[in-house]
Amino acid sequence: xxxxxxxxxxxxxxxTGCVLQDQQADSKADFSSRKIWxxxxxxxxxxxVRNVGGERVEVRALMGPGVDPHLYKASEGDVIRMADAxxxxxxxxxxxxxxxxxxxxxxxxxxxxxxxxxxxRDSLLSPPAFQGNYDPHIWFDVGLWMEGVxxxxxxxxxxxxxxxxxxxxxxxxxxQILSELDAYVHQQAMRxxxxxxxxxxxxxxxxxxxxxxGFEVRGLQGISTAAEAGTADIQNLAQYIxxxxxxxxxxxxxxxxxxxxxxxxxVQARGFKVKIGGSLYSDAMxxxxxxxxxxxxxxxxxxxxxxxxxxx
Ligand SMILES: [Zn+2]
Numbered sequence: 006x007x008x009x010x011x012x013x014x015x016x017x018x019x020x021t022g023c024v025l026q027d028q029q030a031d032s033k034a035d036f037s038s039r040k041i042w043x044x045x046x047x048x049x050x051x052x053x054v055r056n057v058g059g060e061r062v063e064v065r066a067l068m069g070p071g072v073d074p075h076l077y078k079a080s081e082g083d084v085i086r087m088a089d090a091x092x093x094x095x096x097x098x099x100x101x102x103x104x105x106x107x108x109x110x111x112x113x114x115x116x117x118x119x120x121x122x123x124x125x126r127d128s129l130l131s132p133p134a135f136q137g138n139y140d141p142h143i144w145f146d147v148g149l150w151m152e153g154v155x156x157x158x159x160x161x162x163x164x165x166x167x168x169x170x171x172x173x174x175x176x177x178x179x180x181q182i183l184s185e186l187d188a189y190v191h192q193q194a195m196r197x198x199x200x201x202x203x204x205x206x207x208x209x210x211x212x213x214x215x216x217x218x219g220f221e222v223r224g225l226q227g228i229s230t231a232a233e234a235g236t237a238d239i240q241n242l243a244q245y246i247x248x249x250x251x252x253x254x255x256x257x258x259x260x261x262x263x264x265x266x267x268x269x270x271x272v273q274a275r276g277f278k279v280k281i282g283g284s285l286y287s288d289a290m291x292x293x294x295x296x297x298x299x300x301x302x303x304x305x306x307x308x309x310x311x312x313x314x315x316x317x
């Protein structure tokens with residue numbers, strides 16, 4: 006509630022200033038003389054918008070490397086930047102769990118688009134543990150993510166129709182890259198023996214990955230990192246690892262490693278050794294300028310890390 010009041014106050018301040026007035030004056034704008042100013046929540050969405058928008062867009066992601074979108078709260082600066090944007094793209098399906106109030110406020114003033122909204126509901130997962138909510142981690146299935154990319158394209162074309170041809174051309178090129186990426190992940194996954202295709206991570210982010218590429222997936226924390234892992238969860242999963250003789254578990258770049266380390270210790274106490282197979286980029290990409298700082302690079306890094314740790 007306090008957060009909501011803070012956001013409303015910021016809006017009141019902006020409205021009396023020039024930022025929104027400029028925005029409103031520009032709302033029927035002709036973008037022929039300037040770029041589209043885009044704000045995204047995650048880096049994965051920013052990567053898609055940069056590829057689809059090319060030179061037509063100026064993109065800023067609010068959440069950088071290592072940032073957990075489940076827990077992220079918009080800063081005052083973020084709210085001002087969002088109010089000044091031409092369009093805001095976010096994941097939706099409650100990934101940005103602490104930002105729903107901000108989005109509600111924004112929707113009255115700025116065009117906002119949840120990229121998951123273009124994805125057919127029957128292709129979304131809704132595991133029982135998620136209590137009726139859809140699993141938001143759609144970028145782990147490259148084929149599904151391609152539907153989100155098409156949604157970005159559709160929204161940019163609607164906003165800046167004069168450049169439609171550019172968006173269509175860029176979208177086709179990016180989808181080609183993603184389609185090759187999808188084939189690569191499938192190919193790499195096949196290198197792991199079927200009975201070894203078990204992915205154990207810090208939180209339950211990899212369900213779409215598991216469905217698309219044939220892995221059984223177990224996360225220590227739930228769908229959101231906001232839920233804590235209990236001692237019983239750790240003990241049960243440790244027992245499972247020992248029974249299945251699973252060689253490796255994985256930490257995540259945007260989640261503190263303490264639960265996975267506790268799991269490793271619980272396995273060791275049972276007389277079995279499980280290694281930490283590496284750190285996966287789950288809900289955030291790597292640093293800008295590194296291969297993992299792009300969506301395709303992040304996906305490649307993850308599958309290579311998983312395969313190397315599980316093949317023996
Ligand atoms: Zn997550």
